[in-house]
Amino acid sequence: MTQTERNESTTTGKELILAVETSCDETSVAVVRDGTEILANVVSSQIDTHKRYGGVVPEIASRKHVESVTLMLEEAVRAAGIRLSDLSAIAVTQGPGLVGALLVGVVAAKTLACALQIPLIGVHHIAGHIYANRLVHRLDYPLVALVVSGGHTELVHVPAPGVFRIIGQTRDDAAGEAYDKVARAMGLPYPGGPHVDRLALEADEAVPMPRAWLEPESYDFSFSGLKSAVLAAINQAKMRGDVLHPASLSKGFQDSVVDVLVEKAIRASKAYGAKQLLLAGGVAANKGLREALAARCEQEKLALLVPPLSLCTDNAAMIAAAAFLKWEAGELSELDLKAEPVLSLEEWSVKQPVDGTV
Known part of the structure; x- marks a missing residue:
């Protein structure tokens, strides 16, 4: 398909992208029209499988x-009510993620694109999380995205559609990783983040915990010290024979994480003149974080965009939404596309951004 044909297809509103997401422990396939309308978004979760090991193997x-990817492909096409011949392009998570998991999706997507003789689009996983918001909200640039997940904690300046500039990131543990490690130390089931969130919201008081603000002007994060402080509190209580209530400990931990995330996100939004602050990633489902960020944004008169819970965790619809940016710019991938477990978000950015508000 030529660039002229792509432009005509976009204009007539017939753009259908099928996306595959296999970066970690969810196998997902989606069909999305014009980067915003979800026709199907099916997900096969592996939580029950990995629960016995306390983490993803x-x-x-x-x-x-x-085992799942072919079934998910068939189910997505059936749920969308389309034929494979209706598709304009195939998108797939290229990275970052677990290399073996990424390879499964990449091979499946390349095979389908080759068989159908349609374009292939490799997508950055974090770009997908950010553009999950585009599936339910209108984006207005420039904006700042707070990405919080099991493997990532980043502040990203997005001056134009598909252009990403990382202005802050974790120097050690990601927030979601810290949640799971703390939950494990407290004897909570995997995945531990939702349990810590629930307990924190039930607590009447909090065990005091430190805040890692780092340098005065820094937008970076650090959660390893906080994690160590929680473990120290647990060990000290055991040695003294004291009872340390899980809810109070969860609240102390969560208050510390949320305070730092919210404060730095607000400060970055002001500094970069953001018209909107986007919350993205699996930990965006955290109720404590959502409520604190909403309250602070209301106070600052800053528009906050948060995806619904179904689009916070890994899913293929978000990959299709990000892929549409590349499609509009005519930046397609070759069939020798490789899985890249440490793919750079900034390097993946659209080279010729589309002007305007989307």
Whole structure:
């Protein structure tokens, strides 16, 4: 398909992108029209499989993707009510993620694109999380995105559609990773983040915990010290024979995480003249974080965009939404596309951004 044909297809509103997401432990396939309308978004979760190990086992995750990806492809096409011949392009998460898991999705997407003789679009996983918001909200640039997940905690300046500039990131543990480690130390089931969030909201008081603000002008994050402080509190209580209530400990931990995330996100939004602050990533489902950020944004008169819970965790619809940016710019991938577990978000940025508000 030529660039002229792509432009005509976009104008007539017939753009259908099928996307595949296999970066970690969810196998997902979606069909999205024009980058915003979800026709199908099916997800096969592996939580029950990995729960017995207390975390994701990469080799097992890869095998589960192999078992599920074809079924998910068939289900997505059926749910969308389309034919494969209706598709304009195939998108797939290229990275970052677990290399074995990524490979399953990449091979499946390349095979389908080759068989149908339609374009392939490799997508950055974090770009997908950010543009999950585009599936339910109108975006107004420039904006700042707070990405919070199990593997990432970043502040991203987005001056134009598909252009990403990382202005802050974690120097050690990601927030979601810290949640899971703290939950494990407290004896809570995997995945631990939702349990810590629930307990924190139930607590009447909090065990005091430190805040890692780092340098005065820094937008970076650090949660390893906080995690160590929680473990120290647990160990000290055991040695003294004291009872440390899980809810109070959860609240102390969550208050510390949320305070730093909210304050730095607001400060970055002001500094970069953001018209909107976007929340993205799996930890965007955290009720404590959503409520605190909403209250602060209302106070600052800053528009806050948060995706629904179904679009916070890994899913293929968000990958299709980000892929549409590349489609509009005519930046397609070759069939020798490789899975890249440490793919750079800034390097993935659209080279010729589309002007305007989307």
